Amino acid sequence: MNNNEFDVIIIGGGITGAGTQRDCAMRGLRTLLIERSDIATGATGRNHGLLHSGARYAVNDPESAEECIKENMILRRIASHCVDETDGLFITLPEDDLAYQQTFVDACRKAGISAEIIDPELAKRLEPSVNPELTGAVRVPDGSVDPFRLCAANMLDAKLHGGQVRLHTTVTGFIREGDTIKGVHTRNLITGEERDFYAPVTVNAGGIWGHDIAALAGVNIGMFPAKGALLVFAHRVNNMVINRCRKPSNADILVPGDTVCIIGTTSTRIPFDECDNVSVTPDEVTLLITEGAKMTPSLSSTRILRAYAGVRPLVSADNDPSGRNISRGIVCLDHEERDGLKGFITITGGKLMTYRLMAEIATDAVCRKLAVQKACETADIPLPGSEEGSYEAVAQKIWEKPSTAQKAAAARMGSRASRIRTRDRLDEALICECEEVSVGEVKNAIERLDASTLTDLRRRTRIGMGTCQGEFCACRAAGLLAKAHGCIDKERDDLKEFLQERWKGNFPIGWGDTLREAEYTQWVYKHVLGL
């Protein structure tokens, strides 16, 4: 057996790819995941991080709604360290039609989503940030989920089941024999190394980029890139998810996630060549703040940390210019059946919430091709980190008297936080002060979670995601990365790229304290450090 042969190759390190790899690996397959950048760089990491109850889809898309509530309950069990069980409110504002509430609640109940109409006064007590003028409220089992953590945990579990992961590696072409895909040509974008890998089945889990991957294999899947813009606020203004109880529209979801909260989103059709470089326009910023402040007035005076946009990988069905009426339903294409191309499967559509189901469907398809009988277990076995319950319990179990940074690590890593318990006091020193990330946690991400750049580290540890957006932690972490990789010259460029990436999200909302912080950061890096 050669070390470049696998049972299945998965292209795409988003949540669908990671989930598929986990499922395949748990069913005993030898798996390789190839990702041209880092984990969760596409739509996976560029959304609200909403643990949908399904209520949002109940009226228009009952199928999605049912999938959501089922997966919602599964994720609470298997991914407890990635999930925050906040619950959610669907509020009616004076300008909304209160009659919609009943339609909504009926649809929810039909989909199996518990939806309880509550008194607006109670809603205000439960969630004090909500617009006090609300005329109605419905409580649903929404929550939030950290997509980076979820993606990393799936990939980690795949690796624990013998899977291999190659990040920063792009597929340059397919190895094709007649009407069969036999493998892929790849190039490592950091080292330049070119390698071929072989497997009887390749899964295209490239999200919106799956369109291009399919094209590379000679098949066409009509995808539909729709940009959605979001804003991150500097702290958790709300502790429950807040939605508008009306037909889904712009900027009508506010999700508390870790130390921040996120308002979104918009929907704009964009050409494919813009998918790699989406940015948020001033008009989108204005829209998000204006609409957001209607649900939660204090957003109009809360510091905004950054603006970002993602591209929804929708499969086009009609010519709706908004893209909103397209089902977020799961699409699994066996290209042998569809296009006569053997050994190639595309899994797309769907959403973060239903990644596990998508992975199950894709893995079932893979197993059919390989004649593997083993059943899916991903709905029952917890992800690494989620085995031991709440982070409070985990932190206390590991450290007895945990410090704030240790508590924060337990909240991020779940039971895997025990890996950073160390006898070396110096590993407890903080690298990121905003999010309380220690040297030990950064080292763990470098050594065990394949982080090779600062941006990779950010996704795995939250360094640079706090208020200062990497002002100090970036160069501290750069020092650790340089030491671990022994490649200092590249690290200097990495640092510049990281700061550029942060700035990209800052300048669209560059005023007030954000501009002060940016001035300070630019001053420190240029004049004090001499980068």
Next chain:
Amino acid sequence: MKLQEYTSSSHNFEECMKCTVCTAYCPVLQVNPLYPGPKQAGPDGERLRLKDPFFFNYALKYCLNCKRCEVACPSGVKVADLIQAARIKYDNSPVKWRDRMLASTDFMGHLARPFAPVVNAVTGLGVTKTMMDAMFKIDRRRTFPSYSARSFEGWMGRHEKEQAAFPEQVAYFHGCYVNYNNPRLGKDLVKVLNALGVGVQLLEKEKCCGIAMITNGMKTEATKNANHNVKVLSKAVDKGLMVLTTSSTCTLTLRDEYPSLLAVDNSAVRDFVIMATRFIYERLEKGAELHFKPDFHKKVAYHTPCHMEKLGWGVFSEKMLRMIPGVEFTMLDSACCGIAGTYGFKRENYEASQAIGKQLFDQIKTVNPDVVACDCETCKWQIEMSTGYPVTNPISILAEAIETNKD
């Protein structure tokens, strides 16, 4: 309102730029590695605490609420308020007996005063100190403030009529210290104000400002006192009286800690509560005259107490002292003396307390003044105990320097 128009954030902690300046000025951080420092304990910790109170760190108790972080902050973040507010909100550990005793300055003074000679003798005894150390963890190396046998309130009662005769009146919030430990200071203030043609009256039964209760986790008791004091202050203010004070800590508490830490609305009285040194300086600036003793001479070194620094009013005490002929004035570098009210009395804090103050003590010894002037009673105990130099309120120095008809 236009969105995001005025400032980017109405949440003060978000204005933190993570510049770390506060950590350079925190006296506790310099001596106690268990304290996370003002930035971590304040704005950084606040984001985590908003996520989940689980992230509250009990080491916040090491903050001595000196507010030097706030004075240093270039962004106007109320760092110390954030820390104290978090303690009030999240620290539900029971208040120790020792802390309750130290915090109840009013109650303790009330009990001890009639037996002052005995209490003073006893608290000064080695055996008592050992016992207090063992039983209550009050450090044996501490000198306890002595109690006065007669309260200031009693003295004022006896001079009520004579004070009422002055055409212009002010009210005086004397605080526990003047009432039970040092009525002399109150009498000095009356002397100076009378010399300026102003009569002094008491509030309608003031209570302890409550700062020691706040820092010792007794929020309910502190709020009770605050509500009471705002009520009696309002009565004085309604009569058109200014309310003068001689303690910088009481002043800061009445003006700023009530609304920010206890959510007690004092907006109707806040601007009428001012330090006596400010009142007197403003009078002298406007041309009021005092008759100074011709032969008065004193080398005075002024120490700015932390809460005076926070009020930003050290300048009034300084300028008032500089106006006294015969005063040779030195401004000491503004630094914490380490006592922070009841903080330094606790055995666990003694070493830290003395280490914090060392810089100041050394400078005082170098300057070698006749007297150290300062507007805070707990600084006085700390500096006197640690340097041997006498410490006096600027009002008492002024009182000593002037001649009145009565002299």
Next chain:
Amino acid sequence: MKFNTVIIGGGLAGLTAGISLQMAGKSTAIISEGQNALHFFSGSLESMEEAPQRVVDLFAQAGISLHYNPGYRLMPMGTFKKSTLSLEDISLFPETKIGNKALIVSFSGYHDFFCGFLQEGLEKQGVQCRVQLLSLPELEHLEKSPSEMRSVQIARTMDLVWENVVREIRILLRDEDTVILPQVFGLKDTSVLSRIRQGIPAQVVFTGTLPPSVPGIRTQMLLKRRYELLGGTYLMGDQATGAHIHDGSIHSIVTHNLGNHFMEAENFILASGSFFSKGLRSNPFEISEPVFGLDVEQADDRSDWYNPEFMREQPYMKYGVTTDASLHAIKGGEPIKNLFAIGSILGETRPELGTGGGLAIRSALEVADQILKQTAE
């Protein structure tokens, strides 16, 4: 309170103006909203192509020795930067080469000094480097705190135990001609710098760390002390919140702490810095000056405030309050007779005065001279 001049802002510009006026016998007060940008001072004054004796003297009288030596200095990222007038901490070299062999010394557990970047940068210049980390028992108390192995805290200890560091380095030193150390020395006592240089038989190059800057804090402390010794009134932690303007002149200003006790003066100087220091304020619609509502030069459209490339020059950093030829601040198109603007609140609206430290000092001296001249007339 009445003064000849009230200065808003206690950083380099404000203190330079304050000291100059106090030296000429004028009574002044400085209102400083917290500490200032000197805490992030790199140690070299920008745009000081020449070194006016007056500036060197002004600093020397405060106990700060500046040296003028156009050349290059080593930056924390291992790069070199052109510099001229610098604090004694900073070594300036005629070329971007510091020696043949260098020993880079830091402390274990200290993440704010970048030995790796320094090493790589210097090795590119042909300097052979060796990195050594010291573990000093005296720093153990800092290691215990996860957030406090930082420049100022280390510097406090170093003021007491610098001799141990010298001893350790003497043991470590082989044939290196240069020793590179983080700028964590001489916080309170500048003589430590020269004593370390004397104690180590190689050239010693102190190199920057992440903020706060130890040489910067020392500079701020010494300038403030000098200002107060000259009789200046420094109100730390107070904020100017408004002004009373009559007939095109400022009569007095209101501060947060003093409330209805206004600060009156014949002249006012605005030295409140740029965005970080809150001298300039921005919202989604405009950039403004908060105390007096002065005219601010700026692009109308917010999208023009930024360059999307982080490392490029940013337009917003060039914005500042507008002034007339003699640095009088302009409001509603009219200069205010007794209000001057100095330092970084000018942005790059007065390019002839330079940027950064050079701008602060030049504009401060120019305004101080004008005030003195006016009174002389």
